[in-house]
Amino acid sequence: MSTVTPRTKPVEERRNVVILFAGDSGDGIQLTGAQFTDSSALFGNDVSTFPNFPAEIRAPQGTLAGVSGYQLHFGSVEIFTPGDQCDVLVVMNAAALKSNLGKLKKGGAIIANTDGFDKKNLRLTGYIDDADPLTDGTLAQYRLHPVDVTKMTRAALEGLTLGMKEKDRCKNMFVLGFINWMFNRGMANSERFLQQKFGKNPELIEANLRALKAGYHFGDTSETFTTRFEVKPAPMPKGVYRSITGNQGTALGLIAAAQKAKLDLFYGSYPITPASDILHELSRHKNFGVITFQAEDEIAAISSAIGASYGGALGVTASSGPGIALKTEAMGLAFMLEIPLVVVNVQRGGPSTGLPTKTEQADLWQAVHGRNGEAPIPVIAASTPIDCFDMAFEAVQIALEHMTPVILLTDGYIANGSEPWRFPQSKELPEIKPPFIKAPNDGEKFLPYLRDERGVRSWALPGQPGLQHRIGGIEKQDKTGNISYEPLNHELMVRLRAEKVARIADRFKLIRLDSGPPEGDVLIVGWGSTYGGIRTAALDLQAEGHSVAHVHLRHLFPFNKGLGPLLQKYKQVLVPEMNSGQLRQLLRAEFLVDAQGLNKIQGLPFTSAEIKEAVLKLLKR
């Protein structure tokens, strides 16, 4: 069984392919998708993924609510999004077909596990009179390939002592093997993965390997499949790559920055979807001086991080919208103390509990405005899984070098999505230099709120003789930090704190276009995870000869310099957002620009077609 039959069927070349794996949340869909992504990336394709799963751990089997999906876009060209529409839809049951058919291109391929279309599944999915879409002709406009995955998996595993339930769990490996065949991938990566995953259980290795190979051979021998596809490696910049998800990127960015600042990293956190993976990742790296603290609640999570920062570590906390709401008061404290702190918000659909496993960009106002009193906190946002690394690093730089809390916005879409990463060398990353102080700064006295030319105070750590001082959330006297209720002092302090934050823009680069002409008809202004969709649409429009440019904001408060003048250079400004227009309002307020919105509030990312269509509509005006 160890050799793979040489290929005997013709191979058709494709530039890029979008494949969507869908099934019950217990079907191992996420694993199958992630594995095939890995193999594609190792092969040299550019990839972008979109895992989409229900909030319930195990929603009732066979129902629409329980469908888990994993979309992968891979290509021999640069890939920026997980793709608008699928070329191939792999469905493990009727519910998976019903909820995803709308995403399949006309003429696209459906690979359906027939066992998931029995009477019970059809009834649960609500097919009228148990009508079977696999046989009733309703899928005539697609290329339908019914495959009895369950039966063939069981047959392949015959003779093994595993129970039927355990055998059936290998179905996803049959599918993976088949897809490996279909896209002309070798099996080496999948095999190595199985060896690692089930290393301690030879029988499970054997079972999964058998299922994997059975799927591969089925493709080669079955007469229903006449062609397979080849997607050549993408012309990616030379270098060494790995795959990374956004949450991993955030975690690694935090560790890298702590290392570059020569500080221990303290991460206070309360589990919440979709931010928990940052906690999981960080907790594996204690040898970097990382302390993870699973607090009793969100408030304790941020407060403990403030305490750690006060002690001289890099204090970090992360959550999603509902948790961030609970942290609000403590963010005000960190702002008032002028102490370094990084707050990551992996946004999800809101308000309240909202859509825990779906994505949204609706916490921008919360980040920029959501505190009592005037408490401006720098807000930055990551646009891709890789960018999560860069922005987490920058969040730490700002926090430590400007003595302020910083909010980093990512979202569920890029947090769980992955892409190939040409990771940096540690020596390419800049050193981070917090404004530590070792001796009194005013003769014999120490003034904790004496500021440098950037308005930044110094960081005196407990234990330093001669620098004892008291800080707190109560209004403080300029320079001394002593309690003060003086009217003019309060006004001065509010202004000093705001000015300090405004000056952080001095460290940002002048705003730069992502693509397009420096002036023209339409400027698309994006932020966060809409990057890939907007970039794809903008490049398409430019290729078609339209005067369209794209700028993507990573700094949302304060903005990069030069943004105001840039907005004036286009006849129209379009702001696509997965909210009702939060950035648009900030831009209008700040720059008096008549920005138009393209707003999608469905818990789903934009397709590039949606963005393209909106731009074309503007161009016709």
Place this chain on the structure above:
Amino acid sequence: MSAINEKSTGEMPAQGAGQARHDFTSDQEVRWCPGCGDYSVLKQVQTLLEQSGRKKEEVVFISGIGCSSRFPYYLDTYGLHGIHGRAPAIVSGLRSVRPDLSVWMITGDGDALSIGGNHIIHLLRRNVDVNVLLFNNEIYGLTKGQYSPTSPEGAVTRSTPMGSTDHPFNPLALVKGADGTFIARSMDRDPKHMREVLARADAHRGTSLVEIYQNCNVFNDGAFEVFTEKASKPTHTLFVEQGKPLTFAGGTKGICIKDMKPRVIDIGPDFSPNECWIHDERDNFKASTLVRLFDDARLEGGFPRPFGVFYVNDRPAHEEKLQAQVKRAKEVKGPGDLDALLKGEHTWTIA
């Protein structure tokens, strides 16, 4: 400072071998109401720190919100005046990264038991090494006189004109329930006792919680006078000492355990002090009973209110375990190699 305070803190010890007391006094004017019990605690803490010989830069005071939480401003140490109820969480983060410091937490009955109730129980169960001084005055002072979670049922306050309908917390029973490892009670009007208890708390590794009965002479004057006034103190208080029998009322009464229940006995021909319950602060079960001696002092025939160190347990402090994991990870995996981390487990090369 008022006459009451001068009187209550009358027995000042000689200057210790460490830094002079004024070393620990900040240049800030103390702004508690004249006659407030907080002055007494501040003075005892200053004295204790001075006697401990500790360097003031190694001491940190963390507080929440409330009258007592202004405490850090009055000491020339490091200090952080936090937000309401969250001091335990701030302390937990600080201790996790700085096991070298002496950390003190100042809180009140509202701060610790109402808004910060969730944090205090988790601080206790984790056993973070900190000295917690819980100033209990059974009232909200800073917000001007509303009932607190320790106010007795029926308490008439500004927010309860017909009397409070809430059953109060027994703070030390709560602390015991959360597996606190150092549980003690003292009072503002007994500075010598307070100092001794605070010294014990300071020496303990883990969360030392000392409940201090503190008189709010503006909004709840006399809440504890039955325990502090000369006439009633002997019969209403019980000062526990390690290895000594539980006796009170000038040695004329004692507490014994019969049928698993505590009972008050008259010491004399029928009972000798040796037949009393012998205090053992290492005894988990006795401590559980001791914290439950919480009868309403206004009612006749109840148990006296115990003071002193009720319970001590040497469970390791939370930060020791955290730091041990970091140390072990470094030993096993080697100190963090950033390039190896960035590279991850699987890579591929595009040439």
